[in-house]
Amino acid sequence: MPPRLLTAVAAIIFISSAVSFFFGTTPLGYVKWFIGATIIQFIAQYVITLILDARLGVQIKKLEQENILLLSKTEQPAICPCHVKNVQHIPILFDEQMTYKCNKCNKDLSAYLDITTALVTTPLPASDLDANLTKISQQIDEHTKQAN
Numbered sequence: 001m002p003p004r005l006l007t008a009v010a011a012i013i014f015i016s017s018a019v020s021f022f023f024g025t026t027p028l029g030y031v032k033w034f035i036g037a038t039i040i041q042f043i044a045q046y047v048i049t050l051i052l053d054a055r056l057g058v059q060i061k062k063l064e065q066e067n068i069l070l071l072s073k074t075e076q077p078a079i080c081p082c083h084v085k086n087v088q089h090i091p092i093l094f095d096e097q098m099t100y101k102c103n104k105c106n107k108d109l110s111a112y113l114d115i116t117t118a119l120v121t122t123p124l125p126a127s128d129l130d131a132n133l134t135k136i137s138q139q140i141d142e143h144t145k146q147a148n
């Protein structure tokens with residue numbers, strides 16, 4: 001018998017014995033109190049398990065919805081190479097191979113990423129446009145002088 005089950009059975013027997021010890025002298029008697037306390041504990045255990053399972057189910061649903069929301073943030077359109085050229089939005093994940101099934105031709109597909117890079121530039125403030133234009137024209141002039 002697993003230790004947790006053994007502990008649970010021991011606890012039930014202990015509680016039932018304690019209840020029948022305190023109320024056993026009443027007209028119902030020791031055995032009826034023991035059996036009654038045991039049945040009530042099983043019912044209470046069942047109800048508690050139902051409540052905990054329901055709470056766990058709600059938590060699982062909530063986590064699944066959060067997961068769907070996170071995946072929807074990383075979705076990208078992917079075109080199937082089949083004759084239909086079906087466009088499907090698939091979640092982009094870096095930690096696993098991105099395979100999916102085309103919902104038109106029903107073939108298994110694998111998606112690969114292509115990364116484009118660009119220099120980061122600082123935008124010029126629009127409020128100081130004239131000063132910026134003269135600065136740019138000065139830089140162009142210096143550049144053309146250096147080139148010649």
Ligand SMILES: [Zn+2]
Nearest residue numbers: 080082102105
């Ligand atoms: Zn397809």
